[in-house]
Amino acid sequence: MSTTAVTVSTHTEVRTARVGLWPQDGRCRLELANGLVAPRVIRHDATTAEVSLVATTATLLGGDVLRLAVEVGPGLRLDLRDVAGTVAYHGRGLGCVVDVSLRVHEGATLTWAAEPLVVADGAEVTRQLRVDVAEGGRLLLRDQVALGRSGQDGGRLDCHTTMTYAGRPALVEHLEVRSGLAPGALGDARVVDSVTSLGWRPETPAGHTAYRLHEPGALSRQLLTQSHASTLPDLWDDWTSQLPPI
Amino acid sequence: MLPHPEFAAMLLADGRLPVGGHTQSAGLEPALLGGLEPRDIPDLITTRLRTVVLVDAGTAVVARHRTMAGLPLDDVQLAWAARTPSEVVRAASIAVGRGQRRLAQRLWPGSAAASALAPLRAPARPVAVGSMAAAAGLDGARTARLVAYDDVQSLCAAALKLCPLDPAETTEWLLHAGPGVEAVVVAVAHLTEPDGIPALSAPLLEQWQHAHPTHPRRLFSA
Amino acid sequence: MPDTTRETSRAFRLGVAGPVGTGKSSLIAMVCRELGDELQLGVITNDIYTDEDARMLRAAGVLDPDRIRAVETGACPHTAIRDDVSANLLAVEDLEADFAPLDLVMVESGGDNLTATFSPALVDAQVFVLDVAGGGDVVRKGGPGISRADLLVVNKTDLAPYVGVDADLMLREGQDARDGRPVIGLSRTDPDSVAELRAWVLAMVASHRDGHHVPVDPGPMAPHSHAGDGARAHSHVHDGGDGVHAH
Numbered sequence: 001m002s003t004t005a006v007t008v009s010t011h012t013e014v015r016t017a018r019v020g021l022w023p024q025d026g027r028c029r030l031e032l033a034n035g036l037v038a039p040r041v042i043r044h045d046a047t048t049a050e051v052s053l054v055a056t057t058a059t060l061l062g063g064d065v066l067r068l069a070v071e072v073g074p075g076l077r078l079d080l081r082d083v084a085g086t087v088a089y090h091g092r093g094l095g096c097v098v099d100v101s102l103r104v105h106e107g108a109t110l111t112w113a114a115e116p117l118v119v120a121d122g123a124e125v126t127r128q129l130r131v132d133v134a135e136g137g138r139l140l141l142r143d144q145v146a147l148g149r150s151g152q153d154g155g156r157l158d159c160h161t162t163m164t165y166a167g168r169p170a171l172v173e174h175l176e177v178r179s180g181l182a183p184g185a186l187g188d189a190r191v192v193d194s195v196t197s198l199g200w201r202p203e204t205p206a207g208h209t210a211y212r213l214h215e216p217g218a219l220s221r222q223l224l225t226q227s228h229a230s231t232l233p234d235l236w237d238d239w240t241s242q243l244p245p246i
Numbered sequence: 247m248l249p250h251p252e253f254a255a256m257l258l259a260d261g262r263l264p265v266g267g268h269t270q271s272a273g274l275e276p277a278l279l280g281g282l283e284p285r286d287i288p289d290l291i292t293t294r295l296r297t298v299v300l301v302d303a304g305t306a307v308v309a310r311h312r313t314m315a316g317l318p319l320d321d322v323q324l325a326w327a328a329r330t331p332s333e334v335v336r337a338a339s340i341a342v343g344r345g346q347r348r349l350a351q352r353l354w355p356g357s358a359a360a361s362a363l364a365p366l367r368a369p370a371r372p373v374a375v376g377s378m379a380a381a382a383g384l385d386g387a388r389t390a391r392l393v394a395y396d397d398v399q400s401l402c403a404a405a406l407k408l409c410p411l412d413p414a415e416t417t418e419w420l421l422h423a424g425p426g427v428e429a430v431v432v433a434v435a436h437l438t439e440p441d442g443i444p445a446l447s448a449p450l451l452e453q454w455q456h457a458h459p460t461h462p463r464r465l466f467s468a
Numbered sequence: 469m470p471d472t473t474r475e476t477s478r479a480f481r482l483g484v485a486g487p488v489g490t491g492k493s494s495l496i497a498m499v500c501r502e503l504g505d506e507l508q509l510g511v512i513t514n515d516i517y518t519d520e521d522a523r524m525l526r527a528a529g530v531l532d533p534d535r536i537r538a539v540e541t542g543a544c545p546h547t548a549i550r551d552d553v554s555a556n557l558l559a560v561e562d563l564e565a566d567f568a569p570l571d572l573v574m575v576e577s578g579g580d581n582l583t584a585t586f587s588p589a590l591v592d593a594q595v596f597v598l599d600v601a602g603g604g605d606v607v608r609k610g611g612p613g614i615s616r617a618d619l620l621v622v623n624k625t626d627l628a629p630y631v632g633v634d635a636d637l638m639l640r641e642g643q644d645a646r647d648g649r650p651v652i653g654l655s656r657t658d659p660d661s662v663a664e665l666r667a668w669v670l671a672m673v674a675s676h677r678d679g680h681h682v683p684v685d686p687g688p689m690a691p692h693s694h695a696g697d698g699a700r701a702h703s704h705v706h707d708g709g710d711g712v713h714a715h
Contacts, residue, residue, distance in 0.1 A: 160445075169328035174445045183286045184277060184293040184451040192449065211456060214327035214336065223449055266554030269542045345554030407543040463517040467540040467555070 014065045019080065021049050021108075022073040036066040040083075047246050048077040059086050060125070062094030069101045072108040072137075077246045082115035085144075088155065090122030098127040104137035104199065109243060113236060116144040116191075116227060119177065123155035131163040131198065133170075138243065139163075139198040142236055145177055146227055147190040153179045154190065163217075165198055170215035189223035193230045195239065196220075202242040208235050248383035255388050258378065259395055261403055265345035270338060271404030271466040272397050273298070273451055279461050280454035284409045288419050290451075291398055295426040297448040299397045301329045302339075302372040303390040304434040304443035309376025310389045311438045313362045319373055325440035326370045329447075332456040338468030339371040346374035354381035387435040394427040407465055477568035479510065480676035481560060481575065482669070483549065483586035485613055486597030488579030491623040493521045495597055495665075496574050498656060500530035502666045507571040507673065510563040511536045512556060514545050514578040521576060535567060545578025553590040560590070572673055582611035585686040592683045593618040593672055600624050604633040607641045614642070616686035619650050619668055626655040 017035030021028055027046050032039045036056060043050040053068075060066060066086075072078045088096055098117065104110045119125050133139050147154030157177040163170045176185070177192060186192070195210075198217040204210045208231070210220040222230050249257070261267065277290055305326040312319055330336050347363045354360055359381035363369055369377075372393060379389040402416035437443060458468060484492045493513075500509055509531055513521040519538035526533040539559050541548035548556055560573050575591055577584055586594045596613035598606050601624060607614060614620060620642050628635035635653055642651040650668060654661045675681040 163328075169324055169440075171331060172325070172328040172445045173331075173447045175447050175449070182289040182293040182296075183282055184273075184290050184454075185297070185448050187450045189450075209453075209456065211331040211452075212333040213331055214324070214333075219331050221449060221453075223453070262551065264552040264554055266552060266558070268544050268547050268552055269540050269555045271542065341555065341558065344558055348554065348557075404542065464540060465517065465543045467542075 014067055016067040016069050017053070018069050018071075019051050019053075019078065020069075020071045020073070021076050021078045023076060028073070028076050035068065036060075036064065037068060047075065048079070050079040050081075052081050052083050054083045055086065060088040060096045060098070060123070062089075062091030062096060062123075064096040065099065066097070067099045069103075070110065070112075071103040072105060072110045074105040075107040075246065077109040078111075080110065080112040082113075085115040085118055087118045087120055087149065088123035088125045088157075089120050090155075091124055092122070095124035095126060098125060100128065101130045102132070102139065102141075104131075104133040104139050106134045106136045108134075109138045109140075109246060111140040111240065111243070113142045114144065116146045117157070118146045118149060119155045119157045120149050121152045121155055123157075125155065125157045127157065127159045129159065129161045129163075131161075132167075133163070133165050133199040135166040136199070138200045139196070140236075140239055140243065141196045141198075142194070142232065143196070144191065144193045144227060144230075145175075146192075147177060147179060163196070163198055165215040165217065168215060170198055170213055170217055171196065171219065186223055188225055191224040191227045191230070192221065193224060193227065193232050194219060194221040195232050195235055197239060200243075202239040205235065205238045207231070208238075210235075251383055251385065251388060254382035254384055255392055258375070258382060258384070259392050259399070261396075261399055263349070265349055266342050267345075267396070267400055268403075269466060270342065270400060270468040271408065272401035273455055273468065274401045274404045275408055275464055275466045276454040276458040276461075276468070277451065278408055279464070280450075280457065282454075284411075287401075287405055287409075288422070291401060291419060291423050292426060293448055293451065294397060294401070295394060295423065295430055297446040298451065299394050300430055300433060300444040300446055301326070302397070303393040303430050304437050305329075305370065305372035306376030306379065306389050306393045307386045307434050307437045308440055308443055309373045310380045310384070310386060313358050313377040313380035316358060317362075319362050319366060319369070319377065321440045322376075322443075323366060323370055323373050325443050326372060329443065329445045330370075332452055334456045334459060335452065335468070336370070338455070340368045341467065343369040343371040343374040346371060346378060350374065350378040350381060354378075357381040385435075386437070387431050390431045390434050391427060394430040398423045398427065404466060477564045477570070479508075479560075479564050479570035479573045480593075480673045480681075481573050481591045482672070483575050483577065483591035483594035484597060485549070485577040485584050485586060485594055485617070486579070486621075487581060487602060490579075490597045490599040490602060492576050492579065492597050493524055494656070495595070495621065495623065495654070496576055497525055497528045497530045498662065498665070499572075499574065499669055500525075500528075502662065503572070503669060504531060507670075508567065508569060509535060510560075510567060510570050510573040512559045512563065512573065512575045513538045514541050514548050514556065514576060516541075516543065516545065516578055535563065537563060541578055545580045546584045549575070549577045549584065549586045549590060551587075553587050556590050571677075572669070582606070582609060582613065585613045585617065588683050588685040592676055592681060594686070595619045595621055596686075597621045597623055598638075600628045600633045600635050600638060601631050603631075604638050607638055607645060610645055612686040615645050615647075616649070616684065618672070618684065619652065620646060621665070622651065622653045624655060625653045625661070626657045 020031035
């Protein structure tokens with residue numbers, strides 16, 4: 001395996017940004033903590049909450065570790081969104097890490113329409129995405145990664161994704177994103193746009209393609225030269241509307 | 247008595263092994279229908295060896311280890327399935343996996359491989375190959391080399407049906423894939439746990455293969 | 469379900485081979501039309517390109533389209549019915565499992581040449597199809613299918629006057645080449661010939677059901693001896709213990 005060795009500075013304390021939604025006394029309680037991103041509550045009622053993630057710094061520089069842990073308690077629904085995309089800048093020899101963990105408990109729902117992670121020239125990013133959906137839980141996730149700001153070739157990104165459903169592996173992938181890969185990997189694409197459902201398998205509307213995962217779940221992915229060409233926003237809306245109410 | 251490991255490896259690597267392999271092109275026909283230029287075929291081999299072949303070879307090595315240890319293969323199959331998100335790609339692998347299991351049960355009845363494969367509803371190709379490799383007495387390195395060689399060999403054989411080529415040229419591709427095959431061997435031969443199976447993906451290959459059944463005129467099933 | 473225990477739902481498996489354009493698909497459509505009411509049927513096609521024949525058969529409306537499945541042969545139609553029957557065998561077994569119990573599964577070979585015959589590991593009996601338009605001398609050229617298939621069909625006899633072929637002579641030569649094995653001169657405009665084909669298929673299905681039918685391998689190119697050898701060779705397949713070839 002050709003995993004790139006990434007040097008990460010360890011002198012700064014890594015704070016984990018957290019969003020937790022837990023049942024309490026017939027209502028639900030939000031647990032929030034700031035890290036390199038800060039959660040802001042948009043809406044919060046008896047069983048659901050909507051939270052947006054705001055960057056607290058110029059975001060990802062060499063040596064940065066962006067750590068985010070999200071957990072949705074049994075029977076509740078959390079809708080997460082980003083205020084803006086994230087840019088990983090030239091690391092001046094240092095790599096950076098995005099480490100995200102999502103846990104969805106029994107009967108809970110998590111949706112997250114993530115904005116793009118853009119890997120600028122000279123950036124070396126390792127992204128760890130760990131997703132655990134308990135039996136009867138549901139996830140809907142949009143995930144966009146892009147090579148380079150305009151006019152750039154872009155740096156190097158390694159996405160390590162492990163998703164489990166009911167404790168069983170559902171989607172495990174090491175996706176390499178960089179220029180110059182041999183034919184069959186990304187082609188001319190600079191953008192990899194994906195929507196994943198896990199714990200449920202929505203109907204795929206006409207004009208879209210989705211893989212049926214071995215576990216209940218689906219993955220629709222587009223490889224694009226321009227992110228605005230993506231039709232996944234339509235798919236996102238369609239799949240979101242298929243989520244049963246809590 | 248076990249055959250000599252070199253002999254066993256040759257037997258299992260024979261392109262004429264009756265497991266249905268001749269019905270598939272190792273992703274080449276889907277790639278050509280998807281727009282791959284024939285001149286890029288050797289580079290496609292490189293991509294496969296770095297990604298999907300690594301997954302399959304790792305799966306086979308772990309299946310071999312599990313079979314030798316008398317352990318069930320379910321979690322190996324699950325680990326493979328989680329690394330193979332397209333149901334079309336999984337089905338193509340399973341089609342040959344079933345043929346492979348049939349042959350394993352015929353050649354080595356009563357073996358650990360026969361009993362490990364029996365309870366699976368439909369084994370993936372690398373799971374069946376790995377288990378069969380255990381029955382044939384192949385070590386982990388030979389098992390990985392078998393999977394990688396077979397993938398390149400299938401692609402080269404299919405290329406002759408799909409493109410105007412001198413057969414000597416595709417044989418040359420196969421020869422030149424040697425170092426890439428050995429890199430696969432080095433990466434996976436030692437594996438014993440399903441979680442350790444590599445997961446490198448080739449998204450475009452996957453899209454081409456997923457679209458294959460929708461093409462009206464095709465020679466190969468995958 | 470593992471692939472090893474489907475004995476209860478095993479159909480009579482009939483191969484249909486012969487050169488391109490001789491009317492294999494039409495013959496299968498004819499059997500479907502004639503016997504679809506009394507037998508549970510399934511069809512597997514092997515095409516050069518994917519599913520041309522399967523689509524033609526589905527379009528003919530003679531059988532539930534789900535009971536017609538195509539197998540890709542990787543441009544090796546001969547291999548797929550003889551040297552490596554895995555893909556066809558799985559397709560037959562899946563069909564038998566999905567529509568159990570089936571009485572008859574017909575496997576159509578991809579149109580190949582005079583040398584292509586089915587392996588006994590895939591079918592219980594086979595029909596070899598020629599047509600008068602291919603020329604009166606085809607039968608004399610011979611080949612394992614012509615000499616030793618369970619049934620030789622000389623198709624499109626109604627066209628004989630138009631292509632300058634003596635159909636009766638072709639049939640007589642066929643009989644001479646086949647040591648008494650059956651030959652049918654078939655035309656869809658000749659109800660007697662259709663009835664003859666119908667009766668032959670029904671008799672084979674009944675014989676298979678009673679356990680009387682012993683598959684005979686026409687063998688590869690080199691002609692050797694008679695039915696006894698083929699039957700003995702076939703029993704090897706059964707002794708292998710893979711549990712697929714139930715009776």
